[in-house]
Amino acid sequence: MRKLLVIFTLLLTVFTGSSIAEEWEQWRRLSSDEPQRVLELTEAQLQQQPKPALAARIYAVRAQAWRNLGDENASFQAIQQGLGLIDEDPDDVAETLLRINLVLNLLQQGKKAQAAQQASAASQAAARSQRPDLQIEASISQAQVAQSLGDLSRAMSILETLEKTEHSNNERLQMEFHALLGDVYLDAGAYHRGTEQIKTALAIARQSLGRWDVSVLLYNLGTAEQQRDDYQAAQQHLLEALQISRELNDSLGIAYATQALANIEQRQQHYDTARQQLEQALQAYQQQHIRPKTAEVMLTLAEWDLNQQRLEPAKQRVVQLAPLIEALADTALLTDYRFLQSKIAEQEGNYRAALEYFHQYSELLDKRQRALNNRNLRDLIVRLEIKQQETTNELLKKENQLQQLQFKEQQTYAYFLFTLVVLAVLTTLIVVYLLTRQIRSRKRFARLAMTDELTGAPNRRAIVEQAQRSLAEAKQQGSSVALAIIDFDYFKQVNDRFGHDAGDRVLQRFAQVTDKVLRQGDYHGRLGGEEWLLVLNHTADDHAELIFERLSQALSAESIEGVDNDYPLTFSMGFVTSQAGKDSFERLYKRADEALYSAKHQGRRRLIIAAR
Numbered sequence: 001m002r003k004l005l006v007i008f009t010l011l012l013t014v015f016t017g018s019s020i021a022e023e024w025e026q027w028r029r030l031s032s033d034e035p036q037r038v039l040e041l042t043e044a045q046l047q048q049q050p051k052p053a054l055a056a057r058i059y060a061v062r063a064q065a066w067r068n069l070g071d072e073n074a075s076f077q078a079i080q081q082g083l084g085l086i087d088e089d090p091d092d093v094a095e096t097l098l099r100i101n102l103v104l105n106l107l108q109q110g111k112k113a114q115a116a117q118q119a120s121a122a123s124q125a126a127a128r129s130q131r132p133d134l135q136i137e138a139s140i141s142q143a144q145v146a147q148s149l150g151d152l153s154r155a156m157s158i159l160e161t162l163e164k165t166e167h168s169n170n171e172r173l174q175m176e177f178h179a180l181l182g183d184v185y186l187d188a189g190a191y192h193r194g195t196e197q198i199k200t201a202l203a204i205a206r207q208s209l210g211r212w213d214v215s216v217l218l219y220n221l222g223t224a225e226q227q228r229d230d231y232q233a234a235q236q237h238l239l240e241a242l243q244i245s246r247e248l249n250d251s252l253g254i255a256y257a258t259q260a261l262a263n264i265e266q267r268q269q270h271y272d273t274a275r276q277q278l279e280q281a282l283q284a285y286q287q288q289h290i291r292p293k294t295a296e297v298m299l300t301l302a303e304w305d306l307n308q309q310r311l312e313p314a315k316q317r318v319v320q321l322a323p324l325i326e327a328l329a330d331t332a333l334l335t336d337y338r339f340l341q342s343k344i345a346e347q348e349g350n351y352r353a354a355l356e357y358f359h360q361y362s363e364l365l366d367k368r369q370r371a372l373n374n375r376n377l378r379d380l381i382v383r384l385e386i387k388q389q390e391t392t393n394e395l396l397k398k399e400n401q402l403q404q405l406q407f408k409e410q411q412t413y414a415y416f417l418f419t420l421v422v423l424a425v426l427t428t429l430i431v432v433y434l435l436t437r438q439i440r441s442r443k444r445f446a447r448l449a450m451t452d453e454l455t456g457a458p459n460r461r462a463i464v465e466q467a468q469r470s471l472a473e474a475k476q477q478g479s480s481v482a483l484a485i486i487d488f489d490y491f492k493q494v495n496d497r498f499g500h501d502a503g504d505r506v507l508q509r510f511a512q513v514t515d516k517v518l519r520q521g522d523y524h525g526r527l528g529g530e531e532w533l534l535v536l537n538h539t540a541d542d543h544a545e546l547i548f549e550r551l552s553q554a555l556s557a558e559s560i561e562g563v564d565n566d567y568p569l570t571f572s573m574g575f576v577t578s579q580a581g582k583d584s585f586e587r588l589y590k591r592a593d594e595a596l597y598s599a600k601h602q603g604r605r606r607l608i609i610a611a612r
């Protein structure tokens, strides 16, 4: 999915966006995994006839894709086409990319002097482009040329400058830096350091780059392990490299891995397999004009011939090799070549020639050794290592700081959460408190609305509602309910004689005694003034007298403050019963009221039961 997205973005923006280095890198990643695909995509783009400068950039991508397929010839052609377009329409980015590609191509062909020229032209173009990543890459390219020329001091000093000045986030550049540093260390005989650097580069490639890059580094690591004489590790890496190259159809990658594996087979005395493998690799090298490798394989084959006492084929190869060795002017190859010549002359019995070749061979070896013992180089190696250590330390320090910041952030977040929780709990408590208070006061208000303030008994509204409820229940149950209206006799006189407060206390006392006298389930309430209503469930007329008497007695049973003990506190009562709940409250009330009126009229201090 991610790959599809990359392809889509690339199709939309071939080096047209702001970050050319980034797009270039995306193309390279895609090419590293699917070179064929990149060739198809870029072919389509070229057909849209873009501006020459853009087309030149596309050729740079194609050159890379051909390289990933192991076709250096096609890669070279693409580069040439691209460079041709730049003549028409100069473009520093395209020029840098194309020349860097050309450097690799020329190095593989063993054309080191030309490669050096291209590397410095690439650096100039990169400087003009003012793009830091391109500048770094061009510098690495220069260091690579220096390394292949055997000028390890120069290679090292370029890498040292890069380490000091450039901190790129570009994984490819980091990979290239470590890979090349590894090669330089290996050339300098620092096998352990070299292998470690290549391992770092491989880890970066596995993590962030494409499969082709991984295969190249596996090959590098495999050959490094061979140099360290760890053939088991070497074989393992090389086999993995071979497998990836096969998956990618990278014919050169296959050749490189096969050649290296052949050396291991030879050591294990699998001569036929080894020879076959070398022949295969040789074919691929010859096809692609990989001249140093061609020479290397031929030298090896000749050496094996000699070891197996096959003098003639060995001699033929040495003759064949002569022009190539001369053209390449590679010290290492020349050293091996002289050694071979010396051995052949020796086997031929031509001892003078053998000695002469051996002299030349040992001089070359000496030269190489001197180059390696160069103090300057040693100093550079040590300095670069210290710098790398410093960078690592700095990174660790940064990481530490970041961790501390992260910890602080977490702490702040925890405090924030804690405060939030506390606030939430507080808010909840307050809300609960306010709600409870409101509910309580509502209840209180509701109670007050139904209660008589002076006596605490149910007020008119409450007792009337209760009467209506009781009547409705009685109606359902077919039972009877009685209503009694009670009114104090001459209450005005009580007030007049003992004062209004005493009158109040009389009313309060009446409420208390009624509460006690009535059964549970009976109700009483103050209708207003000194008038009361009783609601008596399951009560017939013949209970009326009893209730009247009990109330009268209870009222006068105890003295009331401010009222003379012998003062007769009396009341009148109108009583009525419903007939199996048939009567409405209004009708019953009216009848009770009429009965009360009669009681008053008949002289008070009495009970009148309403007639049926």
Ligand SMILES: Nc1nc2c(ncn2[C@@H]2O[C@H](COP(=O)(O)OP(=O)(O)OP(=O)(O)O)[C@@H](O)[C@H]2O)c(=O)[nH]1
Pocket (backbone or CB within 6 Å): 454, 487, 488, 489, 490, 491, 492, 493, 495, 499, 500, 501, 502, 503, 504, 507, 528, 529, 530, 600, 604
């Ligand atoms: N102390 C006190 N007196 C009240 C209260 N409510 C009403 N009264 C008094 O009760 C008296 C009622 O007087 P009236 O309606 O003339 O009746 P009465 O004097 O009781 O005479 P009858 O009912 O005819 O026996 C008035 O004097 C009111 O002031 C009260 O809450 N407290």
